[in-house]
Amino acid sequence: MDKLIITAAICGAEVTKEQNPAVPYTVEEIVREAKSAVDAGAAIVHLHVREDDGTPTQSRERFKECIDAIYKECPNVILIPSTGGAVGMTAEERLQPTELMPEMATLDCGTCNFGDDVFENTMPIMRAFGKRMLENNIKPEYECFEMGHLDTILTMAKKGQVPAHPMQFNFVLGVPGCTPATVPNLCWLVNNIPAGSTWTVTGIGRHAFPMAAAGIAMGGNVRVGFEDNLYLERGVLAKSNGELVAKVVRIAKELGREIANSDEAREILSLRKR
Ligand code: KMH
Ligand code: ZN
Numbered sequence: 001m002d003k004l005i006i007t008a009a010i011c012g013a014e015v016t017k018e019q020n021p022a023v024p025y026t027v028e029e030i031v032r033e034a035k036s037a038v039d040a041g042a043a044i045v046h047l048h049v050r051e052d053d054g055t056p057t058q059s060r061e062r063f064k065e066c067i068d069a070i071y072k073e074c075p076n077v078i079l080i081p082s083t084g085g086a087v088g089m090t091a092e093e094r095l096q097p098t099e100l101m102p103e104m105a106t107l108d109c110g111t112c113n114f115g116d117d118v119f120e121n122t123m124p125i126m127r128a129f130g131k132r133m134l135e136n137n138i139k140p141e142y143e144c145f146e147m148g149h150l151d152t153i154l155t156m157a158k159k160g161q162v163p164a165h166p167m168q169f170n171f172v173l174g175v176p177g178c179t180p181a182t183v184p185n186l187c188w189l190v191n192n193i194p195a196g197s198t199w200t201v202t203g204i205g206r207h208a209f210p211m212a213a214a215g216i217a218m219g220g221n222v223r224v225g226f227e228d229n230l231y232l233e234r235g236v237l238a239k240s241n242g243e244l245v246a247k248v249v250r251i252a253k254e255l256g257r258e259i260a261n262s263d264e265a266r267e268i269l270s271l272r273k274r
Pocket of ligand 2: 009012046048082084227
């Protein structure tokens with residue numbers, strides 16, 4: 001079994017300081033949270049950025065400021081900027097971080113309910129995002145919130161509309177209105193990806209650590225972080241993303257799975273050199 005790659009989704013676009021005061025907004029806070037996650041064992045940081053007042057933004061300038069500041073503290077980390085942004089943003093807004101030529105970026109694999117909202121990823125939007133990632137030599141992390149998203153993205157890969165071989169999937173399970181976070185659902189997804197692909201599981205809310213444990217046992221990779229879950233355990237807010245990552249490291253150690261550093265993660269994910 002490969003070593004375990006832990007991704008920290010440190011910020012997200014939806015969670016707020018009212019829900020957990022440690023949610024980062026400013027550049028300094030984002031760097032603090034990225035560093036806490038990397039120091040605890042994360043090889044990858046999935047990045048959203050905010051204005052200082054917490055408003056989610058996909059501004060190229062704000063991404064650049066945050067990425068440069070994170071690399072100063074964590075020079076080797078793999079950064080996966082979001083192209084999902086926040087519900088309601090235009091495709092053009094969302095694509096801005098791909099202009100910075102990151103090693104990887106998310107590519108969301110279909111429209112879905114998102115709590116009370118609809119997260120829109122139409123075929124034309126996905127084709128535009130795939131084209132950009134092909135042109136800019138960016139490896140996508142294919143985010144599937146729904147079972148059907150897998151079929152959609154595999155069809156696009158067959159048509160050459162998105163980068164393929166090897167593909168990296170992130171199965172985000174338990175978003176209200178999307179595929180529930182259960183082990184059978186995760187098994188179905190994992191059993192239907194092309195040979196040679198890699199995958200990560202993300203459990204939303206109280207599903208974060210049960211899904212992490214399943215991913216560790218099944219030989220996949222794990223994402224945790226404030227974007228997905230604010231609690232270390234029932235009723236106990238996490239004080240940092242590092243605390244969430246450290247809990248995954250403890251579970252992995254108990255189950256005998258070693259943790260990948262960023263260079264090892266680059267090998268496992270077949271990433272180009274930054
Ligand atoms: N904020 C969600 C609506 C991504 O990063 O690519 C979408 C999201 C996905 O977080
Ligand atoms: Zn995200």
